[in-house]
Amino acid sequence: xxxxxxxxxxxxxxxxxxxxxxxxxxxxxxxxxxxxxxxxxxxxxxxxxxxxxxxxxxxxxxxxxxxxxxxxxxxxxxxxxxxxxxxxxxxxxxxxxxxxxxxxxxxxxxxxxxxxxxxxxxxxxxxxxxxxxxxxxxxxxxxxxxxxxxxxxxxxxxxxxxxxxxxxxxxxxxxxxxxxxxxxxxxxxxxxxxxxxxxxxxxxxxxxxxxxxxxxxxxxxxxxxxxxxxxxxxxxxxxxxxxxxxxxxxxxxxxxxxxxxxxxxxxxxxxxxxxxxxxxxxx
Amino acid sequence: xxxxxxxxxxxxxxxxxxxxxxxxxxxxxxxxxxxxxxxxxxxxxxxxxxxxxxxxxxxxxxxxxxxxxxxxxxxxxxxxxxxxxxxxxxxxxxxxxxxxxxxxxxxxxxxxxxxxxxxxxxxxxxxxxxxxxxxxxxxxxxxxxxxxxxxxxxxxxxxxxxxxxxxxxxxxxxxxxxxxxxxxxxxxxxxxxxxxxxxxxxxxxxxxxxxxxxxxxxxxxxxxxxxxxxxxxxxxxxxxxxxxxxxxxxxxxxxxxxxxxxxxxxxxxxxxxxxxxxxxxxxxxxxxxxxxxxx
Numbered sequence: 001x002x003x004x005x006x007x008x009x010x011x012x013x014x015x016x017x018x019x020x021x022x023x024x025x026x027x028x029x030x031x032x033x034x035x036x037x038x039x040x041x042x043x044x045x046x047x048x049x050x051x052x053x054x055x056x057x058x059x060x061x062x063x064x065x066x067x068x069x070x071x072x073x074x075x076x077x078x079x080x081x082x083x084x085x086x087x088x089x090x091x092x093x094x095x096x097x098x099x100x101x102x103x104x105x106x107x108x109x110x111x112x113x114x115x116x117x118x119x120x121x122x123x124x125x126x127x128x129x130x131x132x133x134x135x136x137x138x139x140x141x142x143x144x145x146x147x148x149x150x151x152x153x154x155x156x157x158x159x160x161x162x163x164x165x166x167x168x169x170x171x172x173x174x175x176x177x178x179x180x181x182x183x184x185x186x187x188x189x190x191x192x193x194x195x196x197x198x199x200x201x202x203x204x205x206x207x208x209x210x211x212x213x214x215x216x217x218x219x220x221x222x223x224x225x226x227x228x229x230x231x232x233x234x235x236x237x238x239x240x241x242x243x244x245x246x247x248x249x250x251x252x253x254x255x256x257x258x259x260x261x262x263x264x265x266x267x268x269x270x271x272x273x274x275x276x277x278x279x280x281x282x283x
Numbered sequence: 284x285x286x287x288x289x290x291x292x293x294x295x296x297x298x299x300x301x302x303x304x305x306x307x308x309x310x311x312x313x314x315x316x317x318x319x320x321x322x323x324x325x326x327x328x329x330x331x332x333x334x335x336x337x338x339x340x341x342x343x344x345x346x347x348x349x350x351x352x353x354x355x356x357x358x359x360x361x362x363x364x365x366x367x368x369x370x371x372x373x374x375x376x377x378x379x380x381x382x383x384x385x386x387x388x389x390x391x392x393x394x395x396x397x398x399x400x401x402x403x404x405x406x407x408x409x410x411x412x413x414x415x416x417x418x419x420x421x422x423x424x425x426x427x428x429x430x431x432x433x434x435x436x437x438x439x440x441x442x443x444x445x446x447x448x449x450x451x452x453x454x455x456x457x458x459x460x461x462x463x464x465x466x467x468x469x470x471x472x473x474x475x476x477x478x479x480x481x482x483x484x485x486x487x488x489x490x491x492x493x494x495x496x497x498x499x500x501x502x503x504x505x506x507x508x509x510x511x512x513x514x515x516x517x518x519x520x521x522x523x524x525x526x527x528x529x530x531x532x533x534x535x536x537x538x539x540x541x542x543x544x545x546x547x548x549x550x551x552x553x554x555x556x557x558x559x560x561x562x563x564x565x566x567x568x569x570x571x572x573x574x575x576x577x578x
Contacts, residue, residue, distance in 0.1 A: 103299035128556075132318065132541070
């Protein structure tokens with residue numbers, strides 16, 4: 001702050017708090033709703049104070065024994081599916097990108113330009129614009145309702161490759177010269193020098209890709225038809241299929257809280273890397 | 284930029300590239316090629332026969348008033364999401380930049396929506412704005428007598444998806460603006476303050492112009508976000524309704540391809556979308572990166 005203006009400072013804090021109240025309100029409301037019974041939530045206006053049915057609601061959601069009009073699949077299983085999916089996407093993307101970025105930066109080989117550009121082009125087209133044909137390919141390969149079908153098509157983009165490429169280009173050349181002088185081969189250099197140097201970049205990408213994977217919607221909507229392969233985001237959507245009146249909103253909201261808890265924890269706990277990753281990926 | 288010292292191996296680089304290349308070939312180039320091919324074909328709904336029809340799918344598309352309408356919907360929706368989202372987060376970032384105490388606390392709370400799935404945001408919005416049990420619609424009705432009904436009123440439906448989409452995106456824009464503001468040299472601000480420029484004057488004549496690369500970058504990113512990532516919000520809340528009034532281009536690709544089973548039409552729409560994204564990307568690289576750069 002450049003000058004002291006206590007009144008302005010107060011106003012700034014007030015406005016920020018107002019902003020946060022508005023931003024946090026939907027989440028707060030979901031939490032409150034999840035601590036009441038379905039009847040209490042259905043009353044207008046709903047109370048804004050926590051109720052006493054926290055454990056019951058979450059148990060009903062996790063085990064899937066609620067009585068809503070839509071799907072009542074157990075959320076415990078869905079959380080597991082989401083977790084596995086998000087982890088495969090994050091680790092899969094990071095590992096294949098590390099390898100290909102290493103090849104592109106540290107090797108000279110024929111058709112390098114061609115490979116570089118064909119990977120680059122995948123950055124431009126999100127899965128949404130080629131959704132129909134991608135679905136056909138996955139269906140033809142018999143990968144619907146499986147973890148491979150849920151994850152591999154989403155790994156097919158090059159954001160991470162480019163981030164690693166950019167990072168590798170900033171690694172001093174002396175590192176490689178020294179390693180070669182000590183007789184290290186390419187893979188030895190990769191494991192012992194490049195990988196440890198890339199730790200922060202890997203952490204940053206992990207946060208971004210984990211959230212990307214966890215929050216996927218359109219693709220799992222098409223690629224899963226059986227209840228035990230629904231990720232939790234799809235599960236919520238199927239739960240509210242019963243129309244506004246028929247839903248047990250307390251259980252839906254408990255599921256909402258459960259669905260946002262893991263990605264929120266990842267973002268908040270890994271905040272430093274997350275911010276770095278976000279700013280770097282889009283450069 | 285290239286490294287001077289490089290490894291030489293006849294087989295290792297190919298092996299290293301193989302996993303990524305196989306995946307993008309099967310799940311990216313093959314489907315993208317199929318989309319191109321199908322956009323020139325007509326298939327019956329059961330997939331039994333395919334006929335080459337040239338540009339007919341595109342002609343049909345651009346003479347379909349529903350499609351042109353969804354262009355308009357998408358334009359209105361993305362403009363609203365981008366301008367409101369950027370405006371609100373710029374304001375929050377400037378405020379957060381002014382304070383020292385508690386900055387981390389505010390930032391932590393403001394980034395939470397980033398972690399929330401768009402579909403989940405949609406569900407939260409239905410819960411708040413449901414005409415029968417939503418608490419916000421109740422408040423609006425009680426306090427100013429404003430009856431909301433996103434299922435019947437197109438403007439309300441649009442308002443619903445725009446506000447949900449903005450809520451989701453505020454954290455993202457906020458973080459970029461905070462980073463942008465921090466990269467402005469403090470000496471500039473201090474010099475201006477010594478010359479007697481107040482906070483508002485400093486914002487309009489120093490901070491805002493220097494943020495223009497960030498703002499333009501965010502503009503493109505927000506447009507792409509509004510085009511593609513908001514599918515989940517729309518599908519979870521309005522289903523493109525009432526009528527087709529919130530059916531954006533991506534929603535229509537999905538609806539025509541998977542609900543109405545018009546594969547050729549859907550593929551042609553995919554191709555149009557690809558052209559739009561490529562145009563936006565090229566615009567970003569050519570125009571934004573070159574013209575708006577002060578660093």
